[in-house]
Amino acid sequence: MATGQVSRVITEGIPAEPTLNLKLHMPQPPNSKFGGPPNKIRNKLRLDPSRALEPTRKKIATIEAQRVMSVFEDTISKAEIVTILPYILENKERFRVSLGAELSLLLDIHKNTVDSYEEIKEQLDIQLRQRRIRTASTEKSEGYGGHGMEDAGEVGETPTESPVPEAEARDYSRRGSMASVQSARSVQSVESYDSQTERTMRSLSLVAQQLSSSCKNILRAFLANPNALSMIKNQARRSDNSNVLIKDMCDLRDILLNKLLTTPEEERERMQYIQEVSKRERQNATVIEDLEQKLKAAMDEKDEEIKKKNSVIRKLQADLRQIEKFSDENNKRVTNEAEKQEQADLKNSEGKKQRLMTELNQLKTQLQNAVMEHRENEQELRRKKFRVESQVENWIQKYDTDMNERQNEYEEIDLVYTEEKKQLHELEERFKTLEAEYQQIMEERRVSREKREAAEREMALMVKAATTIQAFWRSFKVRKALKARKKKGGGKKKNSA
Template sequence: MATSVVELQQLSNQETIHMRLQAPGRATSPPKPFKKGKIKLDPLRALEPARKKLTTVEAQRVMAVLEDTRKRIELVSYLPFIIDDLDRFSVMFGSDLLELFRTHKATQESYNELRASLGDLLDRKERADSPAGSQRRGSAASVRSNASVTSVDDKIDSSTRHLQLVEKQLRHSVKNILRSLATNPGAARAIQELKVERPQHVSTMMQALSELRDIIMEKLLTTPVEEQEKKQYLTQVTHQERQNAVLIEQLEGELNVALEDKDAEVKKKNDVIRRLQADLHQIEKFSDEHIKRTKSEAEKQESADQKNSEGKQAKLQQEVSTLRTQLQNLISEHKESEQNLRGKKFKLETEVENWIQRYDTDMGDRQSQFEEMDTRYTEEKKQLHELEERFTTLETEYKQIQEERRIAREKREAAEREMQMMIKGATTIQAFWRSYKVRKALKSKKKGKGKGKKGKK
């Protein structure tokens, strides 16, 4: 795997070969010369490749091989966890893949045993070859120790050969497992979805492979022209940084000068502040004297005001005494008027009580009269109700009789009208009949007269 990584690194350093596939039966045209133009780089994406996808088949193959290698290493990193818990994956893997895992487990156990025994043999050899061990052995024991050392060397050689063979078997077992997982994507996906904590060196290796993939991807996406432009851009950035460093030194010098000027200005202002503080101290002294004078004048004014207030208090006390005498006189006068008013009030209260008693007696009499009238009213109302019921019955009967009379009268009037019409009609018919007879008689008379005249002639 290390050789493949080195080869990938060499391929990334080589120039990218652009290939164009031709359709059969189509004439080829000569390639156009490459025009060298200045490509403007975005400062934010200056170090990113312009292309986002691989266009050449070789680059795609390189990335496919690298991605396949990373996935296989990830699957191999889960093998210890799967071997420790094979019963959990027995249904998912199937019999063939499960047998491969069991074979790998047995091979790994034998590998660990051989490695442990080889380590013990190497420790024994180191103890035998150490100077302290050779001093403890005597002349007679040296021969036996040499023989034992020879046997240990033979055992080490045989263990090393066995270990190499088992290591080779272990590699073949891993390859067989990976081939079987390639034909069983469901099992591979289940292994990748395992949530177990892998050792630190495995996580570091996977992270390094991911970083290597990103680096190779960036190398494959970057064209030689872009690489040259990146170098130019980095050169420009370095040159600009140097210019900025020179400018920073100049600005620092100017800053130091400005700081010195500022310190001098601050010193001047401190001197001004000291003078102002001295003036302020003098002003405070003057203000203290002014306060003392003002306080003495205020005390004098206070004593004068106190004397004036004492005179005013004496006058006010005299006025208070006179007002108190007036108050006593008014109280005595008001007592007399109060007694008179109380007498009037008593008289009015007695009159009101008398009127209330009269009102109560009068209202009692009126209440009794009202009750008598109420009883009479209820009786009369009851009689009225009975009479109204009777009147209602009689009224219905009366209305019924009147209705019958009206109907009989209407029938009679209709019969009379019909009789009059019949009489009138009969009279008219008789009149017509009489007139008809008269006319007929007159006609017959005229005919008789005419016949008589003819006979005379």
């Protein structure tokens, strides 16, 4: 009740903003006597069922609807600014350069006003809490005093019949008088608290008015400085409740836009479509009811089958119990046999243990003897090792001496080798020139020899050719002479004939 009074006082103290009074007329669903509606919704449903109830228009045509949407969008933008004010106040130093001097001053004033409002509200809550406590204690004391007076009146009316003595009656009357005095004082204190609470509530209403004016001034300043507003919106964070409020307002804007874009004809088509959907739903409900009955019959049949299977399961469980009983008996018999075998194995293990202990003692004796023998061998080996180490050390010293001598010899030989190598290098450098001259001379000799051989081959070839020509020429002369001789002999024969 006290909270309701506080909210009423706060709302009464805040001046009302001028609003645009518009009435949205919702079209009534069409009657069947005016003829059937067009099938646009039905055609749209065939194309895309999810867009069946969307309006065909995508832009607002009337000026009144545009004004309504602009006012609502302006309200959303102002709500977005107001919801980020707590974040701006917490990080004011961070945004001081972007805000400017005027906005910073307005935010300082707004912060002081918010602090005053919270302080006065806290005081009012404390006063209302104390008032409730006082009122409850007063009612309790009044009830206790009235009860005491009634008891005293009953005692005065029937002194002979009451079992309470006179001392207790006087005690009741004294308590009643004290309760009446306390109630009078509590009434006075409650009245004083009421006056103090009213003053606090008036102060709270004044601070609420100042807070409203401060918010308006900040909104005007932000609208005058859009750069700062855009930068802060990108960086600011809102509370979860503020985000929910903005989201709900955006959803409401979409609903309002949908209503403004919908024409009366589309509304009638939508109502007709909804009626058709309802009719289908009723038909589907009938089908569902029939299916549920069939399902119930199937469930009953399934329950019968389950009962039969349960009886089979019970029989199997009885067989299983018999098998378990038989297995328990078998397990007991096997356990008894295992216990007997364990006892026999235990006796055998005792004899084996004694035999092993005897062997262990013998082995310990052998171990001690072996340890003594090995210690003697170890001492002998240590002495031998010492002698070998001494010999090795002597050999190492001798090796070092020999190696030093060999190293000295090696160094002397290396010096001689280096000197001879140096001389060899000089001789090689000297003989390189001689070798080059030798190669040149040999090349010249080779060339001259090849020329001579070529001339000899050519001469031999020419001699052979000349010989061949002479041979051919001689044979030609001989053949020619023979032919001439034959001709002469033939002429002589003819002359003689």
